[in-house]
Amino acid sequence: MTTIIQPRLTQLFRFVRCSYADGVAELAYAFDDGEELVERVRFPNAPAVPAGHVAAFDAALKLLHLIAGVSYYKAGVPPKIEVASGPLDDATAELLDQLYLHGLAEFAYRNGLDLRGRIAFPRGGVAPTVGTLNLPKRTLVPIGGGKDSLVAVEAIKAIGGEATAVWVGNSALIAACAERTGLPTLNIQRELAPALFELNRLGAWNGHIPVTAVNSVILAVAAVLYGYDSIAFANERSASAATLEYDGQQVNHQWSKGYAFEQLLGNWLATHVASDLDYFSLLRPYSELAITRAFSKLTPYFDVFSSCNRNFKLLGPKPADRWCGQCPKCHFVFLALAPFLPKPRLLSIFGRNLLDDETQAAGFDALLEYQDHKPFECVGEGAEARAAMHALSQRPEWQEDALVARFRSEILPQLDASLLALEPWLEPSSEQRVPARLQPALKTIG
């Protein structure tokens, strides 16, 4: 590095350039006059961009450049943003302003920053007009290794839909899950700019970024490149709920999995890339509990999936390899599956009984929103957790377990019993943007 910069003192974040050749997208950024930070996204076995799709591809690639920049912008959070290729049309600038503000809300909260009024992408450009690309009728389904995407996969398989299991980055766990789906697979690689680590060492701001947004737009590029008419995420209803409110601002750990972002990006892709490219979540109308109930029937995945994001080994035949048993995700998935599976089967998935472990009380309290706020993880709403816990507390095979017994004696008396039923959570809501072609898949889940 030629000049040492102090990331937190930078004044300007620059979107320098983006390019694509031979399956590799290069995305370059810089702070002030500092060295370029170059991220690479690798698309395996990429075909040539079809002649009629070049404009669409370029538009998607440009948005990828703008959205992936969030990983770098957050290192310094400088007051000014500059886009070398010129100002953006209003819809694009609005999408980015929203994403950077809400997607970095947890980051800002953790670091004691206030981003309101600080993020302003340059506006004034002209929006393009786009038409249909006649994309093939097949679907990219991102796989996360957890239950949700597997429920989405099985729903599409159930109606005989054509789909490809896709994931970004290296993960043996995801690869194992993708393989178990029996679908064709696509593994896209994302390499963060190495210089970012150097910035971290120099005291960069650090924290959560809206990674689902980055992955979404990588898949949009892939859809145009390989030819898919739809991208079916598996984001559920509760992803739209804020994890907490801080100084008048809603903070949602999973904002880019929420409905607001789905609408913004979905509409943007239809108006800036191709009118026949659908971006949506197949699980949007469903609660976490409805999805776990659907998943509880997918026995073949029980020994490969994991929703834990702190699992240190990431893959292996033993439950402890895939479930740390300590994090909010482990707590929630355990609790949400419990009402729908025979107890010995559930315990064989996790390899231990988290609800009979007193040291886990604080973690489950957080899920129940009892004495604590909702943890910053992609987990269901507190009311869902309470409904699941209540269901268990009524079951003799569970009610003597340490944390269930504690719930019965200590927490339950403080709750409004009329709000604890499980059944209402199993009803779908009407909020969804699933295209007509895949509506039958949606119905198989409920």
Place this chain on the structure above:
Amino acid sequence: MNPPSLAPLSEDAPWIVMKFGGTSVATLPRWQNILELVASRRAEGARVVVVVSALSGITDALKQLCRHGDRGLRVESAKLIVQRHYELLEHMQLSLPDTLSDRLGDLARLADEGATTLGELAWQAQVQAHGELMSSALGAAFLSHSGLPTHWLDARECLAAVALPNQNERTRLLSAMVEARPDPALGARLAALGDVFITQGFIARESRGRTVLLGRGGSDTSAAYFGALLKAQRVEIWTDVAGMFTANPHQVPGARLLQRLDYEEAQEIASTGAKVLHPRCLSPLREPRVPLLIKDTNRPELDGTVIGPEIRAHAPSVKAISARKGITLVSMESVGMWQQVGFLADVFTHFKQHGLSVDLIGSAETNVTVSLDPTENLLDSDAIAALATDLAKVCRVKVIAPCAAITLVGRGMRSLLHTLSGVLAEFGQLRVHMISQSSNNLNLTFVVDEEVVDALLPHLHDLLIAAGALRTDDSALFGPSWQTLYGTGEAPGAVAAWWREVEERQRLLELAAETTPRYVYHLPTVRQQARALKSLAAVDRLHYAVKANTHPAILRVLAAEGFAFECVSPGELEAVSAIVPEATPLLFTPNFAPREDYVYALGTRATITLDALHPLQHWGELFRGRDIVLRMDLGRGLGHHEKVRTGGSGSKFGLPLDQLAAFLQLADAHGATVRGLHAHLGSGVLDASHWGEVYVQLASLAERIGSVAFLNIGGGLGVPSHPGEAPLDMVELDRVLREVKAAYPQYQLWMEPGRYLVADAGVLLACATQQKDKGAFRYLGVDTGMNSLIRPALYDAWHEIVNLSRLDEPSTALYQVVGPICESGDVLGTDRRLPEAQEGDVMLIAQTGAYGKVMSSHYNLRDEADEIVIE
């Protein structure tokens, strides 16, 4: 091959029953193998009954056929099955024999008809019986054609299933039982027919003449039935492994072959985990006292396991340790109800109603706890919920899972309890839900949480050997390890120790003649270990943890090898600074060190590690502007002994995870930068994946702390002590570290091994002073003890002890090797098989280069051992 014609056998020639499983009968080469083995038994002068399973995969295919409702699919499946047999026949270059042709025709007809005439279950039994009927017909043709006249025998004409209470139509037809008692008439009838017979495993006939199946393990059981009916000389089970082992070799590669067991022990081992033999096949043999031999088809030269009635006089020993996973416990709590007549009967009725069968039972005044095995019914139905609902009406129920039952098996278990203290201490660290010991005195079972089992089992196996409870030194009972027989041979590091070489031995004897007790350090071994560590390409900086051995010559060697040094006290910092070059990096990692120690260390070039809030809370200004390392407690400990574990709340080391945020705030407030994270979970760890986990755990913490540049994953690299114990796999460790480093390339990787570098290099030479016999014990005294080497007393550490003066003499004595210190604990080694010793013999205590001299004392005001280095 054509065996030479043999002398005819007399009518009362002994019988041998040989059983071969599915893979053994699936190919021509395996049949040639069978031919050879059967012919050799006939050549011994025995009549032979060969019992075979179906060709591998055929039983499953037949079951699948039974599931098809559609006639066309059934016929199609049957064709594929028939085709398999034609193919094998073709390999054998045989024409279709009538016996087989009839069977193939029957199968096609059964598939075509379906279950309608026979009834579902009887039809299934009939269809599935064809696997064995066909393979045996094929085998009869092959053996006869190869010059060994062999009669095809229909097992159903010999094995009559008995009706039992509690049987329903399904169990009557699909898991039948036979009462097999010696039947001289059958033996005579067969003897009149010929010498060699082949028959089917798995099938029998019931009183109404229908074909029935014997259920799981059926072929072994058939062999046992034939062995009993014919009162055979022995039953041989030919399989893919040489016998039963002291543990499941997949969990414990060091498990030893069990060469001799009695029926009860073998049945217990088979019931509690060993897969090689189905437990039910032993009981028919017990009364007629027919021995059973397990042999490896591919390695017939191996001795195998003999299971028989004979109990020769042996010291009681644990024979095996096994684990069964997926156990569910149902704990039922009730005050005063248990004594009421019929209460327990009512409770167990509920288990029966819901199809759950109880295995272990433990009871107390107010509690009865039972265990359930992992059946499909348990895992995938509502049985447990329904049971709990019923039980909840009469008592408090708790369902505890997933558990594992760890069972120690050995005759006379209660007389072994005193040797198990180290093993029991291990259980003391765990949640033990239930302990069960049967009145037959064969087993001791602990039910624990399932998650601990995989790591626990190899460890317990080692502890049992180290405690002298599993007496692997008795070569009559215990054969080679699985690793030796089937692994990559004797583990690579098991090269002979340096001091076994003739020249080195001579040199050591001369050094001992000068003075004893004396520590001798072999510097080439230090270099060799240093280079093994340097082969770990992912490691950016290696520190020698000098507390293991601070001898100046060793420090010099390691400095020359490019090592940095890790010290835990000002004294160590001084000692190291006096020897190593100015530029050599130093790390200061003390624990509960007083303020002045930090003040001293901050005045040196050492990087300082903190592992508590106190120094920053109270002396924070000392650290202003400094880079510091934070030692974390990742919440668990590892290691070969309680006293070497350095993780977990029970250990005084490291900052607990929940204080991390507070620590970072304090560091920030005092302008100290956390540059490194460190964790060290314990010592003597032989599992390579351990350090990968530590790195990833530290990395995931470091990601939240921007300033971290390196991760120090500690040391604790184990050095195996028992002969045949597998050493740490450095290639695997290298792979693990590369893998995790690739995931977090932004951090430098540091390590700080100690014992690994120096343990093997050092030996302690002592001189035999006298002997004493006391009861059954023989004590051999040497001229130093726990004052020079405290590890055996402190950690129960096992050090190899040899009589260097008589290294090549046979080991006929069993000694307790003791020192001269006035402490009962002054024992260097228990139950050591050594040559008869004489006063003045030089005794060598191996692997004492680490934590030997540095932990020695003047206790009893005895002189400290001398130290000398050699090249």
